[in-house]
Amino acid sequence: MKPIVYREIEGRSAGYLALLGVLGVLIALGLGSAYYMEHHGHIVTGMTNQIVWGMPHVFAVFLIVAASGALNVASIGSVFGKTMYKPMGPLSALLALALLAGGLTILLLDLGRPDRLIVAATTYNFKSIFAWNVILYSGFFGIVGVYLWMQMDKLMYKFAKPAGFAAFIWRLILTTGTGSIFGFLVARAFYDSAMLAPMFVVMSFSYGLAIFILVLMASYSWSGRPLGDAVVNRLKNLQGVFIAGALYFVVVFHLTNLYFTKHHGVEHFILVGGGGITTLFWLGQVILGSLVPLAMVYHPKLGKSRTAIAVACVLVVLGGLAQMYVTIIGGQAYPLVLFPGYQESSSFFDGVVHPYSPSLPEILLGIGGFAVAMIMVAVGVKVLRFLPDSLDNHAVDPHAK
Numbered sequence: 001m002k003p004i005v006y007r008e009i010e011g012r013s014a015g016y017l018a019l020l021g022v023l024g025v026l027i028a029l030g031l032g033s034a035y036y037m038e039h040h041g042h043i044v045t046g047m048t049n050q051i052v053w054g055m056p057h058v059f060a061v062f063l064i065v066a067a068s069g070a071l072n073v074a075s076i077g078s079v080f081g082k083t084m085y086k087p088m089g090p091l092s093a094l095l096a097l098a099l100l101a102g103g104l105t106i107l108l109l110d111l112g113r114p115d116r117l118i119v120a121a122t123t124y125n126f127k128s129i130f131a132w133n134v135i136l137y138s139g140f141f142g143i144v145g146v147y148l149w150m151q152m153d154k155l156m157y158k159f160a161k162p163a164g165f166a167a168f169i170w171r172l173i174l175t176t177g178t179g180s181i182f183g184f185l186v187a188r189a190f191y192d193s194a195m196l197a198p199m200f201v202v203m204s205f206s207y208g209l210a211i212f213i214l215v216l217m218a219s220y221s222w223s224g225r226p227l228g229d230a231v232v233n234r235l236k237n238l239q240g241v242f243i244a245g246a247l248y249f250v251v252v253f254h255l256t257n258l259y260f261t262k263h264h265g266v267e268h269f270i271l272v273g274g275g276g277i278t279t280l281f282w283l284g285q286v287i288l289g290s291l292v293p294l295a296m297v298y299h300p301k302l303g304k305s306r307t308a309i310a311v312a313c314v315l316v317v318l319g320g321l322a323q324m325y326v327t328i329i330g331g332q333a334y335p336l337v338l339f340p341g342y343q344e345s346s347s348f349f350d351g352v353v354h355p356y357s358p359s360l361p362e363i364l365l366g367i368g369g370f371a372v373a374m375i376m377v378a379v380g381v382k383v384l385r386f387l388p389d390s391l392d393n394h395a396v397d398p399h400a401k
Contacts, residue, residue, distance in 0.1 A: 004087045005389040009223045011382035023375040030368015033361035034109035046357045050349060051332045055358035056110040058324045059366030062207065063103030063373060064178055065200055068171040069208020071096040071144065078164030084234060084396050087388045088216065093148040094380050095212055100140060102373030106366060129180050136174040143170050175201045182327065189266040190331035195256055199249040206242035210316035213239060215377060217310060219387060228393035236309045240297040243316060247290040266334045270326065277330040280322050289319010329356055
C-alpha cells in the first residue's frame with residue numbers, strides 16, 4: 001500500500017468560486033428568512049400553537065442525525081482498523097462537524113430569540129432531554145475536534161484510535177439523545193416509543209454515509225483527483241446495508257405501534273388516512289427513499305455506475321428529509337389523546353387533525369443550514385489538508401480486513 005499524501009485543493013477555479021457564490025447566496029437567503037420570521041413573528045410561517053416544530057426542525061434534526069453518521073467512515077478506520085477507510089477519516093470528521101454546525105445554526109435562528117441560547121448554555125435542568133442534548137452537542141464538537149487533530153498531526157497520530165473510540169461512543173450517545181427527544185414525549189401517540197432511540201442511530205448511519213459519498217465523489221471529480229472503484233464500491237455496499245437496516249427499524253417501529261391498541265389511531269393516520277403525510281411516508285420515505293436506492297446500489301449494472309450511486313445517495317437524503325417530516329410534523333398533526341377511549345372536541349382544536357403548510361422562509365432557512373455545512377467543507381478542504389492526493393486502487397489496499 002502506497003503512503004497516503006494529503007493535500008489541500010487549489011480553490012482558484014471558476015467552478016469553485018461559483019460554488020462558494022451559490023452557497024453564500026443560499027446562506028444569505030436563510031439569514032434573511034430568519035430575520036423576517038423574527039421581525040414579524042412566527043405568524044408568517046406555517047407553524048401554529050399546535051404545530052410548534054416546523055420545516056426548520058425537519059432540516060435541523062436531519063442534519064444533526066446525519067452528522068453522527070458522517071463520522072462512520074472515520075470510526076471504521078480508527079476504531080475497527082479497516083485500512084481502506086483510514087485515508088478518508090479527516091474528511092469524515094470535517095463533514096460531521098460541518099453538518100452538526102449547519103443543523104444547530106437552523107435551530108438557533110428558529111428560536112425567535114437566539115439570545116436565549118445563553119440561558120440554555122448556563123442553566124441546566126437535568127430532567128430535560130433538551131438540556132442533555134446541549135451537553136451532547138457541545139461535547140461532540142470538542143471530542144471530534146480532538147479526534148481530527150489526532151488524525152492530522154503525525155506526532156499525535158498514535159492517539160487517534162483512543163480518540164476515535166471516544167468519538168464513536170459519544171456520537172452513539174448523541175444520536176440516542178436526539179431520538180429520545182421524541183421518544184420521551186409520551187403525550188404524543190406517535191412519539192411514545194423506546195424504539196425511536198435505536199432507530200435514529202441506524203438512520204444516522206444511512207443519512208451520514210449518503211452525504212459523505214456525495215461529498216467525496218464531488219470533491220475528487222471537481223478537483224481532478226483519482227478515486228478508485230475499490231473505495232466507491234466498498235462505500236456503496238456499506239450504504240446498502242445501512243439503507244436496509246434503517247428500513248428494518250421503520251418496519252419494526254410501526255409493527256410495534258400496531259401491536260398496542262392505543263396507537264392504532266395514529267398508525268392509521270400515518271399509514272392510511274393522513275393525506276399528504278401518508279403519501280410522503282409511502283412514496284417519499286419507503287419507496288423513493290429506501291427501496292429504489294437499495295435496488296440501485298445492489299443492481300448488477302446500476303451498482304457499477306457512479307452516476308447511479310450518486311442518484312441513490314440523493315434519494316436517501318430526500319427520503320431522510322421525508323422521514324423527518326413524517327415523524328416531526330405527522331407526530332404533531334395527530335391530536336393529543338386526552339381521554340383514551342373517548343372522542344373530544346373544543347374551541348382549542350382538541351380531537352382535530354392539525355393542518356400545516358411550510359412557508360417559503362422556513363424552507364429557505366433549512367436550505368441555508370445545508371449551505372452552512374457545505375461551505376464549511378468547501379473552505380476546509382482548501383485551507384487544510386483533509387483530502388488524500390489519490391484514492392485510486394493502487395493507493396489503497398482493496399483486500400484489507
